Amino acid sequence: MRSFDAEAATGRRPLLHGKVAVITGAASGIGRSATGLFSAAGATVVAFDRHEAGLAALRGSHGDDLLAVTGDVTSNDDVAGLVAAALERHGRIDVLLNSAGVGTIADVPQEVSDTPDDIWQRTLDVNLSGTFRVSRAVIPAMAAGGGGAIVNLASVLGLAGLAGAVSYSASKGGVIAITRTIALEGAPLGIRANVLAPGFIETPMVTEYLPKLEDPEQARIDVEAAHALGRLGQPEEVAGAALWLASDAASFVTGAVLPVDGGYLMV
Numbered sequence: 001m002r003s004f005d006a007e008a009a010t011g012r013r014p015l016l017h018g019k020v021a022v023i024t025g026a027a028s029g030i031g032r033s034a035t036g037l038f039s040a041a042g043a044t045v046v047a048f049d050r051h052e053a054g055l056a057a058l059r060g061s062h063g064d065d066l067l068a069v070t071g072d073v074t075s076n077d078d079v080a081g082l083v084a085a086a087l088e089r090h091g092r093i094d095v096l097l098n099s100a101g102v103g104t105i106a107d108v109p110q111e112v113s114d115t116p117d118d119i120w121q122r123t124l125d126v127n128l129s130g131t132f133r134v135s136r137a138v139i140p141a142m143a144a145g146g147g148g149a150i151v152n153l154a155s156v157l158g159l160a161g162l163a164g165a166v167s168y169s170a171s172k173g174g175v176i177a178i179t180r181t182i183a184l185e186g187a188p189l190g191i192r193a194n195v196l197a198p199g200f201i202e203t204p205m206v207t208e209y210l211p212k213l214e215d216p217e218q219a220r221i222d223v224e225a226a227h228a229l230g231r232l233g234q235p236e237e238v239a240g241a242a243l244w245l246a247s248d249a250a251s252f253v254t255g256a257v258l259p260v261d262g263g264y265l266m267v
C-alpha cells in the first residue's frame with residue numbers, strides 16, 4: 001500500500017509526480033479536464049476514448065507525452081489493447097480514472113414502465129460494464145506495480161435516483177457497488193478504489209441534453225436550483241476531486257463515495 005505523501009499533500013511536490021494514469025472518456029468533459037489536470041500534477045497520461053477526433057484534439061494540445069488510444073469500453077479487445085499499449089510505453093499503471101460514460105441516451109425522459117430494453121442495455125453496457133471491464137483489465141497490472149488508485153465516476157443519481165432516468169441511475173448505483181468491491185479486494189494488493197458522485201456538471205452530456213427537453217430554459221433554471229450552490233458544476237471541479245483521490249495524499253481513503261454536487265443531495 002502506498003503511504004501518505006506529505007510532500008505532495010502540502011504542495012511541495014506535484015500530487016501525481018511520476019505516476020502513470022489511464023483516463024477513459026478522456027476526449028470530453030470531466031475526462032478531458034482530468035487529462036489536463038493530472039498531467040499538470042506530474043502524471044503521464046494514457047488517454048482512452050471512442051471519439052477519435054476528440055482524442056486527436058487532445059494529442060494536439062498535449063504533445064508526445066500523451067499516449068492516446070482509440071477504443072470502446074464495451075469491447076474487451078479494445079480494453080486489452082489499452083492496457084497493452086500503456087504497459088508497452090510506460091511499464092506500469094498507477095492510476096485509473098473511469099470517466100467514459102453516456103448520459104440519458106433516450107430523447108425524452110422515460111419512466112420505468114416506458115423504458116425499452118435497448119436503452120436499458122446500452123446504458124448499462126457503457127456505464128456499468130465498461131467500468132467493470134476496464135477495472136478488470138487494469139487491476140493485475142496495477143497490482144504487479146505494487147498498487148495504485150482507481151477513481152470511478154458515479155453520480156448523485158446513483159444515490160438519489162431520478163424520475164425518468166432509470167437506466168442511468170441504475171448504472172451509477174452499480175458503479176458504486178463495483179467500486180466498493182474493488183476497494184475490498186484491492187486492499188491486500190495495495191489498490192485503493194473510490195467513487196465520485198457529481199451533481200449536474202456543465203459538459204456536453206448535460207448541455208446537449210437540456211435543449212431536448214420541452215422547456216429548456218426552465219429546465220436549466222430547475223437544474224441549477226436543485227443544487228444548494230444554485231449552479232451547475234464545472235468539469236475541473238470534479239477532476240480536482242479525482243486528482244486528490246488518485247494521489248497518495250488520500251492514502252487512507254478507500255471505498256468512499258464522495259459527492260461533488262454543490263449540495264444537490266441536501267436540497
Ligand code: NAI
Binds near residue numbers: 074103126198
Ligand atoms: P461527456 O459526454 O462530456 O464525456 C464522456 C466521454 O466518454 C466522451 O468523450 C465519450 O466519447 C466517451 N465515451 C462514451 N462512451 C464510450 C465508450 N463506449 N467507450 C469509450 N469512450 C466512451 O460526459 P462527462 O460529463 O464528462 O461525463 C464523464 C463521466 O461522469 C460519465 O461517466 C458520466 O456519467 C459522469 N457524470 C457526469 C455528470 C454530468 O452532469 N456531466 C454528472 C455525474 C456523473
